[in-house]
Amino acid sequence: MNVVFDILSTVGMWEAVLRIATPFILGTLGVLLCERVGVLNLGIEGIMTFGAMIGWLTVYSGGDLWTGLAVAALCGAMFGLLHAALTVPLGLSQHVTGLGITLFASSFSYYVFRLAVPTASSPPTVEPFRPLAVPLLSDIPFLGPVLFNQTAPTYLALFLVGALAWMLYRTPLGLAIRMTGENPHAVDAQGIDPIWLRIGTIMAGSALMGVAGAFLSLAAFNSFFPTMVQGRGWICIALVVFALWRPGRALLGAALFAFFDAFQLRLQTAIDGVPYQLFLMLPYVLSILALVLMSRRARVPQALMQPYRRGER
Numbered sequence: 001m002n003v004v005f006d007i008l009s010t011v012g013m014w015e016a017v018l019r020i021a022t023p024f025i026l027g028t029l030g031v032l033l034c035e036r037v038g039v040l041n042l043g044i045e046g047i048m049t050f051g052a053m054i055g056w057l058t059v060y061s062g063g064d065l066w067t068g069l070a071v072a073a074l075c076g077a078m079f080g081l082l083h084a085a086l087t088v089p090l091g092l093s094q095h096v097t098g099l100g101i102t103l104f105a106s107s108f109s110y111y112v113f114r115l116a117v118p119t120a121s122s123p124p125t126v127e128p129f130r131p132l133a134v135p136l137l138s139d140i141p142f143l144g145p146v147l148f149n150q151t152a153p154t155y156l157a158l159f160l161v162g163a164l165a166w167m168l169y170r171t172p173l174g175l176a177i178r179m180t181g182e183n184p185h186a187v188d189a190q191g192i193d194p195i196w197l198r199i200g201t202i203m204a205g206s207a208l209m210g211v212a213g214a215f216l217s218l219a220a221f222n223s224f225f226p227t228m229v230q231g232r233g234w235i236c237i238a239l240v241v242f243a244l245w246r247p248g249r250a251l252l253g254a255a256l257f258a259f260f261d262a263f264q265l266r267l268q269t270a271i272d273g274v275p276y277q278l279f280l281m282l283p284y285v286l287s288i289l290a291l292v293l294m295s296r297r298a299r300v301p302q303a304l305m306q307p308y309r310r311g312e313r
Contacts, residue, residue, distance in 0.1 A: 013262055014146040018154060019220065021251075021258035023048070025157040026212035027236035028243065028250040029164055030076075033205030035240055036168065037198045038181040038303040039087055042098025044209045045233030046105030047079045049226070051213030053109040056224035057116055059126045069153065069214050076210020077203040079105055084202040088195055091307035102233075110226045123223035129153060151219045153211070158251075160208070165247040177201055181301035184308040194308050209233070241298050242291050256290060 027044060034041040051072035058068040079101055086097045117124055132155070134148035168174035176197060180187050184194035212232075217224045235257060242256075243249035264282040 008263075011142060011145050013266060015149070016262040016265075017255060017258045018146065018150055019258075020261050021254040022151075022154045022157045023212040023215045023220070023232055024236055024239060024254035024257060025161065025251055026153075026208050026215065027233060028239045028254055029157075029160055029247060030205040030208035030212065031236050031240045032243065032245055032247065032250055033164070033177075033208070034080075034202050035301060035304055036181045036245060037177050037201040038184065038301060038306065038308070039084070039198055039202055040094045040098060040305050041080070041083055041202065041205065041209075042095060042237070043079060043083050043101030043105065043206070044098075044236055045229060045231070046102035046109075047076050047206055047209040048213030048216075048229045048233050050079065050105040050109045051076050051210030052217040052228055053113050053213075053224050053226075054210075055214030056126060056217035057112070059218060060116070060124060065127075065129055065218055068218050069211055072210040072214035073207040074210075076213075077207040079210075080203040080206025081199070083206065084199040087307070088198045088202070091309065094305050106226070113224060113226065123225050125222045126218070128222040129219040153215045153219050156211075157215075161247050161251045168247065178301075181303050184303055188308075188310060195310075198308070209236075212236075238291055244298055245301065253290075 027048060031041060031044055054075050055068040055072035058071045059065055063071070083097055083101055086092045087094045129151040131149050132152055137148040138144045140148070166174075168178060176187055176190075176192050180194045180197050180201075184198075187194045187197070213229060216228050216232075221228065239250060239253040239257065242253040260282060264280065267282075
C-alpha cells in the first residue's frame with residue numbers, strides 16, 4: 001500500500017496521465033464525430049499512423065511543429081474523404097472500408113518513411129513540442145504542474161473537448177449532426193443534405209485522428225517508427241462507447257485509460273519479481289472492465305452504420 005500511495009502522491013504521475021491521455025482524447029473525439037453522424041470509422045489506426053509519419057516528416061524536412069500538425073490534420077481529412085466517398089454515397093460496408101484504410105494507410109506510412117530515410121538504422125529525431133508553463137497558474141501547488149505545464153497540443157485537446165461539446169449541444173450544426181446519426185430522413189426533410197453533412201463531419205473527425213497520431217511523433221516522442229500507434233486507435237473506438245458518445249465523458253475515459261497506463265509503468269519499477277507482461281496487461285483489463293460496466297447504459301445512435309439513400313425507408 002505504501003508503494004501505491006507513493007506513486008499516486010507524485011506530481012510526475014499525474015503529469016504523465018494528462019500527457020498519455022492526449023492522443024486518446026483527440027482520437028476519441030474524432031471517432032465520436034464520425035459515429036455521431038452515423039458512420040463507423042475503423043480507419044483510425046491507419047490514419048493515426050500516417051498522421052504520426054507525415055507530421056514527423058514535415059518537421060524533419062524543415063517545417064515547424066504547428067505545420068506538422070496541420071499537415072497531419074489535412075492528410076487525415078483526405079483519408080476521411082476516401083472513407084466517406086466509399087461508405088456514404090456508395091453505401092459500401094463501413095467495416096470493410098475502414099479496415100482497408102487502416103491497412104493501406106499503415107503500409108503507405110512505412111513506404112513513405114523508407115523513401116525519406118532509406119538507410120537510417122535508427123529513426124532520425126526532431127525537436128518536439130516542449131512543456132509550456134502557463135504564468136501564475138503553473139505555480140499552483142500540485143495542480144499547477146499537472147494541468148498548466150503541458151505541451152501546446154495537450155492544451156489544444158482540452159480546448160477541443162469543450163468546443164466540440166458546445167458545438168454538438170448548443171448550435172444548429174451540432175443538432176443537425178446528432179440528428180443525422182439518429183434519423184437522416186428527418187434532416188433531409190428540413191432541407192439539409194445528410195450525405196454532404198456526413199462527408200464533411202467524417203473529414204473533420206479524421207483530421208482529429210491525424211493530429212492524434214502527430215502528437216505521438218512530435219510531442220510524446222521525437223521520431224517516428226511504424227509501430228508507434230500500438231493499438232491506440234482501437235482503444236479510442238472503445239472509449240467512445242465508454243463515453244456514451246459525449247465529449248466530456250470522452251475526456252474522462254481517455255484520462256482513466258491513461259491513468260492505468262501511467263500507474264503500471266511505475267509499478268514495474270517499484271515491484272520486483274513480477275513478470276512485466278502482467279503490468280502491461282493491467283490498463284487493458286481494467287479498461288475492459290470499465291467498458292463493460294458503462295456499455296450497459298450506452299444508447300447507440302440509431303442510424304449508425306446504416307447507409308442513407310434518399311427516398312428509401
